[in-house]
Amino acid sequence: MKKILVFFISILVCLIILDRIISFSLDKLYSKNFWGESGGNINYFLSRQETTDLLIIGDSRAHRHIIPDSFSVKTFSLCHHGMNLIFHTGLLHILEQQKKLPENILLHLEHNEFAQPNGFSSDNKDIQHLRYFYGINPYVTDKINHLSSTEWVLYFWKSYRYNGKLISLIKNYYLSRKEHPNHSGFEPLLPEKLDSFRVISEVKQIELENASETNLTIDTFSIALLSDFISVCKRNNIKLACFVSPYYFKPGKKHQLSNVFLSQFLKEKGVSFMDFCVNRPSEYDNLNLWRDSYHLNIDGAKILTHQLKLQTFDFYNSKINLDNN
Amino acid sequence: MVFNSIQYLIFFLIIFGLYYVIQPKYRWVLMLIGSYFFYMSWKPVYILLIIFSTSVDYYVSNKMYRIKDPKLKKKFLIGSIIVNLSLLFFFKYYNFFNDSISTVLGHFNVIYHPIISTILLPVGLSFYTFQSLSFNIDVYKGKVIPERHIGKFALYISFFPQLVAGPIERATNLLPQIQRNDSNLTYQNFAAGLSQLLFGLFKKVVVADTAAIYVNSVYNNYEFYTGSTLLIATYIFALQIYCDFSGYSDMAIGSARMLGYNLMENFRIPYFSKSVTEFWRRWHISLSSWLRDYLYIPLGGNRKGVFFAIKNLILTMLLGGLWHGASWNFVIWGALNGFYLAIERILNWNKIEFNKNIFSKSFYAFLTFNLISLSWIFFRAQSFDQSLFIIKEIFHSRDFFNFQIIDTSIFANIIIGTAILLLFEYFVFRKANFIPIVNTKSLTWVILFCTVMLMLVILFGISEGSQFIYFQF
Numbered sequence: 077m078k079k080i081l082v083f084f085i086s087i088l089v090c091l092i093i094l095d096r097i098i099s100f101s102l103d104k105l106y107s108k109n110f111w112g113e114s115g116g117n118i119n120y121f122l123s124r125q126e127t128t129d130l131l132i133i134g135d136s137r138a139h140r141h142i143i144p145d146s147f148s149v150k151t152f153s154l155c156h157h158g159m160n161l162i163f164h165t166g167l168l169h170i171l172e173q174q175k176k177l178p179e180n181i182l183l184h185l186e187h188n189e190f191a192q193p194n195g196f197s198s199d200n201k202d203i204q205h206l207r208y209f210y211g212i213n214p215y216v217t218d219k220i221n222h223l224s225s226t227e228w229v230l231y232f233w234k235s236y237r238y239n240g241k242l243i244s245l246i247k248n249y250y251l252s253r254k255e256h257p258n259h260s261g262f263e264p265l266l267p268e269k270l271d272s273f274r275v276i277s278e279v280k281q282i283e284l285e286n287a288s289e290t291n292l293t294i295d296t297f298s299i300a301l302l303s304d305f306i307s308v309c310k311r312n313n314i315k316l317a318c319f320v321s322p323y324y325f326k327p328g329k330k331h332q333l334s335n336v337f338l339s340q341f342l343k344e345k346g347v348s349f350m351d352f353c354v355n356r357p358s359e360y361d362n363l364n365l366w367r368d369s370y371h372l373n374i375d376g377a378k379i380l381t382h383q384l385k386l387q388t389f390d391f392y393n394s395k396i397n398l399d400n401n
Numbered sequence: 402m403v404f405n406s407i408q409y410l411i412f413f414l415i416i417f418g419l420y421y422v423i424q425p426k427y428r429w430v431l432m433l434i435g436s437y438f439f440y441m442s443w444k445p446v447y448i449l450l451i452i453f454s455t456s457v458d459y460y461v462s463n464k465m466y467r468i469k470d471p472k473l474k475k476k477f478l479i480g481s482i483i484v485n486l487s488l489l490f491f492f493k494y495y496n497f498f499n500d501s502i503s504t505v506l507g508h509f510n511v512i513y514h515p516i517i518s519t520i521l522l523p524v525g526l527s528f529y530t531f532q533s534l535s536f537n538i539d540v541y542k543g544k545v546i547p548e549r550h551i552g553k554f555a556l557y558i559s560f561f562p563q564l565v566a567g568p569i570e571r572a573t574n575l576l577p578q579i580q581r582n583d584s585n586l587t588y589q590n591f592a593a594g595l596s597q598l599l600f601g602l603f604k605k606v607v608v609a610d611t612a613a614i615y616v617n618s619v620y621n622n623y624e625f626y627t628g629s630t631l632l633i634a635t636y637i638f639a640l641q642i643y644c645d646f647s648g649y650s651d652m653a654i655g656s657a658r659m660l661g662y663n664l665m666e667n668f669r670i671p672y673f674s675k676s677v678t679e680f681w682r683r684w685h686i687s688l689s690s691w692l693r694d695y696l697y698i699p700l701g702g703n704r705k706g707v708f709f710a711i712k713n714l715i716l717t718m719l720l721g722g723l724w725h726g727a728s729w730n731f732v733i734w735g736a737l738n739g740f741y742l743a744i745e746r747i748l749n750w751n752k753i754e755f756n757k758n759i760f761s762k763s764f765y766a767f768l769t770f771n772l773i774s775l776s777w778i779f780f781r782a783q784s785f786d787q788s789l790f791i792i793k794e795i796f797h798s799r800d801f802f803n804f805q806i807i808d809t810s811i812f813a814n815i816i817i818g819t820a821i822l823l824l825f826e827y828f829v830f831r832k833a834n835f836i837p838i839v840n841t842k843s844l845t846w847v848i849l850f851c852t853v854m855l856m857l858v859i860l861f862g863i864s865e866g867s868q869f870i871y872f873q874f
Contacts, residue, residue, distance in 0.1 A: 077421065080591045080592075086848045226408070235856070235859050236859050247809075
């Protein structure tokens with residue numbers, strides 16, 4: 077038994093030493109990484125010297141739909157594909173901690189996070205994509221610890237903060253060394269040959285699924301996250317507006333329910349809300365504007381950005397120049 | 402509770418600690434309680450099935466041993482087979498059977514609406530049913546003396562490391578180890594067991610789970626991908642299913658070995674096989690040897706000439722396919738493999754000398770890998786139509802070379818994981834098992850191996866605690 081114990085402890089000691097060496101080296105790499113969604117974009121935003129007047133936060137739909145350079149004020153799109161509200165709220169807490177908050181925020185919301193079938197709740201696992209800030213940012217640390225009672229065991233290993241990101245981290249580090257980024261965070265979707273086919277083949281199925289959803293309720297977890305987001309903005313005097321992008325398919329019951337709730341909830345909180353999904357303008361019926369049923373291509377993005385600018389004009393007062401397209 | 406979870410780590414540490422302090426003659430009690438607890442972590446009520454199956458087989462095996470009349474003995478065996486297979490049929494094949502009847506009757510304009518069962522398939526049912534079936538058949542044939550101690554017999558049926566996905570153990574191997582009261586907790590067993598467990602964990606969470614992300618994204622949207630992408634996704638699925646299942650087996654064998662039990666080997670680097678016949682000697686060995694001993698040979702094996710041998714091969718593989726799941730795709734998968742084996746039998750493939758040079762060996766290994774991968778399409782696809790679509794796209798794609806990586810990071814992780822896997826499998830585990838490796842390599846080598854495996858899991862592992870593919874069978 078003594079030999080077994082010595083063997084076991086030796087592995088643990090070796091692992092702790094190796095873990096600390098690797099995490100130290102990766103921390104160094106990470107701090108010089110300014111490309112990509114595995115932390116580089118956040119790093120790039122945090123490292124920017126110039127102030128940001130307007131920050132766009134959201135998922136891939138916000139990332140592909142809103143063109144920051146169309147606004148006359150200094151605008152940056154800090155959007156992350158596939159991420160939901162817990163990620164965006166965590167990101168806001170990081171910006172607050174790092175004193176990098178903008179003057180205005182345009183937050184993109186998704187109806188399916190707010191209206192869920194009874195008994196279901198929004199996925200909180202997206203906070204793990206901010207795992208680099210575990211132990212650095214209290215909000216992120218707390219939310220990750222709440223994922224499961226054993227999460228701290230994984231995070232005892234410092235290298236775990238780079239789990240699954242090692243290759244992209246090394247790749248983006250070399251990209252950053254070659255070329256320092258200089259962009260506003262927008263990446264357009266260019267029209268492709270199969271786009272129309274993709275949209276048409278998807279839309280019927282999606283509408284059928286939407287129509288079959290019953291027992292929908294408003295998700296309290298998402299409300300709490302949105303309230304938290306709003307309170308961070310309020311205590312830092314940030315002007316906040318929320319919006320929902322259009323879909324190609326007809327909005328279902330959950331979109332309607334969420335729209336009614338969000339309109340009322342955000343009105344009570346004094347936050348502007350624009351819903352291009354439920355109140356979809358007719359321009360978006362044009363199939364040529366879409367990459368798939370959820371994402372507009374660059375032509376669609378130009379239209380949505382323009383409409384958003386029109387609707388947020390009063391909100392941003394004179395800061396947005398409508399003549400600048 | 403899956404092996405790749407923190408819950409299992411805690412569970413195993415408790416079992417290991419108690420196992421060490423408990424007197425050897427009472428260890429079976431701890432192992433039995435642990436095994437039942439392990440199984441109940443999925444759906445507690447299903448433990449009743451194991452208890453029922455154990456009670457029936459315990460009674461039948463002891464009764465058969467005492468009975469002198471061969472006819473009565475046979476009746477008891479048939480009774481036990483019917484009970485075991487009825488459980489399997491009810492939980493696993495009921496809906497499939499009714500759907501198939503409904504489809505056939507539909508062709509004759511007869512409307513048949515069977516009651517659809519919504520009962521979940523108990524985890525590992527096919528595995529422990531086959532294990533208890535083989536026990537009773539061996540007792541009937543006089544190969545095994547039935548266990549008189551019901552507790553130890555219950556442990557043989559429910560031994561937690563191999564309960565839910567094998568290896569399907571034979572009584573001749575596992576039962577004597579359970580009966581034995583002396584301690585086998587040695588450094589060699591612990592080190593070899595831990596090394597194998599960690600290598601299995603690496604296979605599962607680094608290779609299989611990462612590969613699953615790519616395979617799922619392609620197979621779930623197969624209409625949008627071209628031939629080359631579908632082909633690569635199929636190759637990656639071949640890798641995924643190997644790492645998923647052999648990873649599970651490694652963790653099972655490793656866990657058992659740390660406690661001093663030796664389970665049978667279940668995989669022997671199957672993708673290095675130079676024929677399909679050789680592949681089936683190296684893939685899921687505990688099932689393929691079970692099918693050989695309890696189905697193929699009783700059917701007549703190759704004793705009645707080539708024609709009957711081929712018929713028996715195809716029938717065995719068809720039922721082997723059906724064992725995997727209640728779907729026609731699994732039947733086709735089994736039939737296709739049976740067809741390969743039949744062709745090889747006709748061509749006397751197993752007598753071809755492969756060891757001429759590295760090029761001929763590589764050629765035959767590549768050919769075998771492609772044949773097996775083709776059959777995996779039926780295994781992975783959701784329907785027969787989907788399988789045909791994918792095969793058609795691979796062979797007749799207009800835009801074949803338009804390959805899509807989808808996510809660079811995931812794809813790079815798959816390549817790195819595969820490279821490390823091949824490196825260890827080819828240079829370390831091809832010729833020696835974990836026990837000889839621990840005995841021949843230095844302590845430092847073993848410590849470094851375990852440390853590197855753990856570090857790879859920390860850096861590249863998917864930590865969701867995902868289920869193993871074979872749990873559904």
